[in-house]
Amino acid sequence: MRRTPALPLGLQFLYPRQTVKGQxxxxxxxxxxxxxxxxxxxxxxxxxxxxxALEREAPELTIVVTGCSR
Incomplete structure (x- = not known):
């Protein structure tokens, strides 16, 4: 499983489009x-x-929420 890098605190509910597109x-x-x-x-x-956010950008990916706190 590939883990995405953590985004800065405060952006947990708002993912900048450029970051998601790059990921x-x-x-x-x-x-x-x-x-x-x-x-x-x-x-x-x-x-x-x-x-x-990732599903909107890349619906072909299988994405799961791990629930892992950072």
């Missing part, structure tokens, strides 16, 4: 490599808000 682009690249090797690719995030 999604990197994850798509990593996902392609992982799938070619025969593995599944799952992204773990800490909050539901982060999951929703």
């Amino acid at each position: 999604a682009a990197k994850m798509r690249e990593e996902r392609t490599i992982v799938l070619l090797c025969g593995y599944r690719f799952v992204v773990g995030v800490s909050t539901e808000a982060h999951k929703e």
Whole structure:
């Protein structure tokens, strides 16, 4: 499972579009490599808000909320 980097405190409910776009682009690249090797690719995030932002940008990714506090 790939963990996304933590965003600064105070942005936990508001994810800047550029940050999410950058994360999604990197994850798509990593996902392609992982799938070619025969593995599944799952992204773990800490909050539901982060999951929703990534799902809007990259609906093809499998994203789960880990609930892990930082």
